[in-house]
Amino acid sequence: SQTIHQWPATLVQPVGSPLSLECTVEGTSNPNLYWYRQAAGRGLQLLFYSVGIGQISSEVPQNLSASRPQDRQFILSSKKLLLSDSGFYLCAWMAGELSYEQYFGPGTRLTVT
């Protein structure tokens, strides 16, 4: 069966520090991968999506970046965090263009202080 992992589960970082969140998927190959952010009490905001290794599409201009170094690995990064980067970060995968069901990871709770 397919499994999606995210780490760390929680993170507290000072303003201006770097960020690296990792997401890995097991049990599937060539998935579409997505990064979302959810502010407290709000809906999910799509940040990045990837349809293959090295292929990243950005949805919202910001100080975050994403990379996909391997087929089932998706990384979210920042060189300098802002207070507004606080939130709940979720990674998700989808089997491909013929499916409309996304599977979400457990999420990372990021607090920028």
Add this chain to the structure above:
Amino acid sequence: LAKTTQPISMDSYEGQEVNITCSHNNIATNDYITWYQQFPSQGPRFIIQGYKTKVTNEVASLFIPADRKSSTLSLPRVSLSDTAVYYCLVVFSGGYNKLIFGAGTRLAVHP
């Protein structure tokens, strides 16, 4: 991408049927309608998807009228554990299936 509008919140009681309606007036021919459920501090979970008419699975039904400008998620006999946020999304089938989440509907089920 089609914009969706759904009620901000709803209240119900255990054992009742809950219907959450979503409007998507500018839905395109190739778009699909999906619904997700989210509990606090968890990622959303897929509930159901459809294109037209009625779709039913083990947890919910989805009703889509002929003009497809709205859809209704029906939850039969809700329980306290159905208290969650429910999102209606329109998925553009030709755009790598990007899901655009709105604010959702906060459903509170009372004893």
